[in-house]
Amino acid sequence: MRIFHRAAPLCRRAIAAACALGLVACSGMATQPAAVLPATPLATTLAQIRSELSVMPASVRGNNAARSTVIRALDDVLGQQSAEQPTAPEVVDFYRDALARVAVQIPAPVTEGARVWMLYNKGFLVKTASTTFAFDVVSGKAFTGSGAPAWDIAFPAEILDRIDVLFVTHLHPDHYDAVLAAALAARGKTVVCPRAAGTAAGCTVWMDAGESATIAGLLVHAWDAPHPVPTLMYEVVTAEKLRVLNTGDACCSASIPRTAAVDLLLLNAWMNEDNAGTNRDGMTAALLRVQPRLMIPGHLQELSHPLPVVETGAGRYGYENALKVQADNSLPGKTVVLAWGEHLDLLP
Numbered sequence: 001m002r003i004f005h006r007a008a009p010l011c012r013r014a015i016a017a018a019c020a021l022g023l024v025a026c027s028g029m030a031t032q033p034a035a036v037l038p039a040t041p042l043a044t045t046l047a048q049i050r051s052e053l054s055v056m057p058a059s060v061r062g063n064n065a066a067r068s069t070v071i072r073a074l075d076d077v078l079g080q081q082s083a084e085q086p087t088a089p090e091v092v093d094f095y096r097d098a099l100a101r102v103a104v105q106i107p108a109p110v111t112e113g114a115r116v117w118m119l120y121n122k123g124f125l126v127k128t129a130s131t132t133f134a135f136d137v138v139s140g141k142a143f144t145g146s147g148a149p150a151w152d153i154a155f156p157a158e159i160l161d162r163i164d165v166l167f168v169t170h171l172h173p174d175h176y177d178a179v180l181a182a183a184l185a186a187r188g189k190t191v192v193c194p195r196a197a198g199t200a201a202g203c204t205v206w207m208d209a210g211e212s213a214t215i216a217g218l219l220v221h222a223w224d225a226p227h228p229v230p231t232l233m234y235e236v237v238t239a240e241k242l243r244v245l246n247t248g249d250a251c252c253s254a255s256i257p258r259t260a261a262v263d264l265l266l267l268n269a270w271m272n273e274d275n276a277g278t279n280r281d282g283m284t285a286a287l288l289r290v291q292p293r294l295m296i297p298g299h300l301q302e303l304s305h306p307l308p309v310v311e312t313g314a315g316r317y318g319y320e321n322a323l324k325v326q327a328d329n330s331l332p333g334k335t336v337v338l339a340w341g342e343h344l345d346l347l348p
């Protein structure tokens with residue numbers, strides 16, 4: 001633990017905020033403000049981002065324009081993090097704190113509609129009155145394929161305990177975490193994988209594209225998602241008749257099924273029409289095609305995708321174009337961009 005000597009007022013505020021969030025040791029904080037962790041410029045920036053987002057939570061009905069400035073600041077920070085370098089510890093702390101908040105929030109009962117949390121990369125949690133299910137949740141520990149050091153984040157058991165079903169769209173390490181999947185299976189939970197996943201750790205149920213199943217009270221249909229490895233899109237209808245469609249890593253809007261009215265579209269924001277357009281083009285076409293009530297984009301600032309941030313082709317996809325789609329009121333439904341750990345309530 002590093003020692004902070006003479007805290008400037010701004011730093012003291014950041015430290016107090018960090019203390020309140022449980023990020024730093026706080027004993028004696030009230031009387032000895034000097035003997036606590038330092039606030040690095042990056043930690044201060046991330047603490048401000050976290051603080052500002054916490055006072056303007058995302059809403060389906062509200063205007064999320066004010067949040068865009070804050071999410072752009074987060075985009076700037078994450079857009080400087082590269083898998084070629086060790087991820088900054090402040091960024092790891094930011095995600096660890098986001099998970100800790102979700103762990104506190106997830107036990108609260110949902111009485112109508114769904115509460116949806118955004119986790120790392122394309123990880124989502126969806127809780128309704130009857131079921132809690134998840135898509136592509138990863139701890140981050142798996143991100144070693146490009147030589148990046150693993151994040152040492154212990155995924156909170158409080159969240160794993162609450163997940164009834166995890167849907168894995170495919171086995172790329174930004175979507176599938178063998179340790180996490182196995183931990184769920186060991187708890188007796190259901191982990192749904194593409195048939196091609198074979199004996200991959202944790203899988204308990206396998207589906208083919210075109211197949212339907214009833215799993216933990218959810219009506220599930222698997223669709224083929226064009227991607228370099230076998231990938232499924234999952235269409236899930238809850239007991240409350242909410243229809244959720246997760247596109248996995250589908251390349252193109254034309255591959256998304258024209259199905260019954262979708263309440264919630266969980267879209268990979270890098271969708272770039274197989275490099276024939278920008279990801280804004282892909283997200284726009286997906287919204288026009290599906291016309292969901294709500295779209296939440298995922299797969300933003302996936303740190304093991306190499307920089308630079310791009311709009312088409314290979315590379316990292318950032319928040320900016322998702323924010324532009326969110327701001328485009330001519331598009332069907334509502335798009336809401338969430339930062340890691342944030343949630344949104346979708347009412348019936």
Ligand SMILES: [Zn+2]
Nearest residue numbers: 170172227249
């Ligand atoms: Zn993939």
Ligand SMILES: [Zn+2]
Nearest residue numbers: 172174175249
């Ligand atoms: Zn991916």
